[in-house]
Amino acid sequence: MSSLLVDNIGELVTNVPAAGGEGPLGLRRGVALLVEAGRVVWIGPARYAPAADRRIDAEGGAVLPGFVDSHAHLVFAGDRAAEFAARMAGEPYTGGGIRTTVGATRAASDDDLRDTVGRLREEAMRQGTTTMEIKSGYGLTVADEARSLRIAAEVTAETTFLGAHVVPAEYAGRPDDYVGLVCGPMLTAAAPYARWVDVFCERGAFDADHARAILTVGQAAGLGLRLHANQLGPGPGVRLGVELGAASVDHCTHLSDADVDALAGAAGTDDPTVATLLPGAEFSTRSPYPDARRLLDAGVTVALATDCNPGSSYTSSMPFCVALAVREMRMTPAEAVWAATAGGARALRRTDVGLLRPGVRADLMILDAPSHLHLAYRPGVPLVRQVLHNGVPQCRL
Numbered sequence: 242m243s244s245l246l247v248d249n250i251g252e253l254v255t256n257v258p259a260a261g262g263e264g265p266l267g268l269r270r271g272v273a274l275l276v277e278a279g280r281v282v283w284i285g286p287a288r289y290a291p292a293a294d295r296r297i298d299a300e301g302g303a304v305l306p307g308f309v310d311s312h313a314h315l316v317f318a319g320d321r322a323a324e325f326a327a328r329m330a331g332e333p334y335t336g337g338g339i340r341t342t343v344g345a346t347r348a349a350s351d352d353d354l355r356d357t358v359g360r361l362r363e364e365a366m367r368q369g370t371t372t373m374e375i376k377s378g379y380g381l382t383v384a385d386e387a388r389s390l391r392i393a394a395e396v397t398a399e400t401t402f403l404g405a406h407v408v409p410a411e412y413a414g415r416p417d418d419y420v421g422l423v424c425g426p427m428l429t430a431a432a433p434y435a436r437w438v439d440v441f442c443e444r445g446a447f448d449a450d451h452a453r454a455i456l457t458v459g460q461a462a463g464l465g466l467r468l469h470a471n472q473l474g475p476g477p478g479v480r481l482g483v484e485l486g487a488a489s490v491d492h493c494t495h496l497s498d499a500d501v502d503a504l505a506g507a508a509g510t511d512d513p514t515v516a517t518l519l520p521g522a523e524f525s526t527r528s529p530y531p532d533a534r535r536l537l538d539a540g541v542t543v544a545l546a547t548d549c550n551p552g553s554s555y556t557s558s559m560p561f562c563v564a565l566a567v568r569e570m571r572m573t574p575a576e577a578v579w580a581a582t583a584g585g586a587r588a589l590r591r592t593d594v595g596l597l598r599p600g601v602r603a604d605l606m607i608l609d610a611p612s613h614l615h616l617a618y619r620p621g622v623p624l625v626r627q628v629l630h631n632g633v634p635q636c637r638l
């Protein structure tokens with residue numbers, strides 16, 4: 242069995258403070274890491290490193306768990322650069338542009354969609370993302386939602402059925418009829434390719450009754466629950482997600498005290514509902530950022546994700562989101578790095594990624610920088626030099 246030793250590590254972020262590391266990130270220095278068969282099999286003092294078939298010299302760079310991007314919409318066609326330009330010239334974001342992408346997505350071939358998904362997945366990988374959730378939601382017909390998920394499933398196990406992204410134009414004024422389609426034939430066609438079900442619970446999209454109906458039948462079909470909630474204004478989504486035991490409620494930009502209390506109450510349970518913050522969306526829509534400090538100070542489990550999509554957040558960069566979280570949402574660099582790795586893993590209810598200890602997947606990144614601090618300290622700089630995914634180096638050294 243071929244083994245790979247990563248040594249000359251400047252700082253190892255383990256996210257396992259109990260293993261003797263420093264601070265919440267479980268930082269360790271002077272250690273090396275051994276990979277076999279796609280798993281981390283040993284971490285210990287470099288001078289005791291076992292012999293290995295191959296070696297990667299981290300050259301004093303920081304080594305971190307790969308980013309876990311728990312919220313992305315990659316299955317689409319076309320772009321909306323003109324809409325972005327109009328927004329930057331003063332037009333508000335309403336979410337209505339989703340229908341533009343729906344039209345382009347329906348008209349695209351499978352291979353066109355596959356090319357876009359593959360290109361964005363690779364782009365994210367180069368920036369350290371080793372686990373990526375991918376949603377449907379730009380097909381909005383039975384066939385187009387099923388094919389979106391089938392294509393997403395070719396590159397990730399974390400696929401999410403988002404038939405309830407927006408009511409498509411042909412169902413305008415008949416949201417109940419569309420929800421019936423989502424809960425019936427569309428769910429049946431989508432479920433074989435999906436791990437999760439999600440609803441855009443927002444004024445102008447789906448209300449709490451619709452969201453509850455869709456999530457309930459999705460859960461009965463064996464899917465885990467996630468929710469787009471409280472992005473554009475206050476609403477019932479966050480509390481509904483907590484009530485139903487969703488793995489994550491995403492956006493959380495407009496929260497009441499009751500919403501924060503509900504999330505904080507869930508934080509003490511075995512499977513908490515994570516608050517996933519998506520600062521790329523606020524950046525790209527020039528909107529106020531979520532109050533991350535309020536959530537963290539209340540004890541809520543927080544994740545960071547890109548929300549990569551062609552309308553409101555066309556970035557695949559987790560380092561960019563970390564930098565935004567630190568600069569704009571007052572998270573500490575350690576909190577932001579944790580949220581982008583271990584937090585994302587919690588949001589996907591994964592225990593084998595987002596941390597580095599013997600037994601977990603060998604998903605990690607090596608930085609061209611001595612410390613995780615540089616991810617926020619040097620924004621916009623391509624600091625990720627190497628990525629191991631399932632123990633396999635992704636970049637040429």
Ligand SMILES: [Zn+2]
Pocket residue numbers: 312314469548
């Ligand atoms: Zn989204």
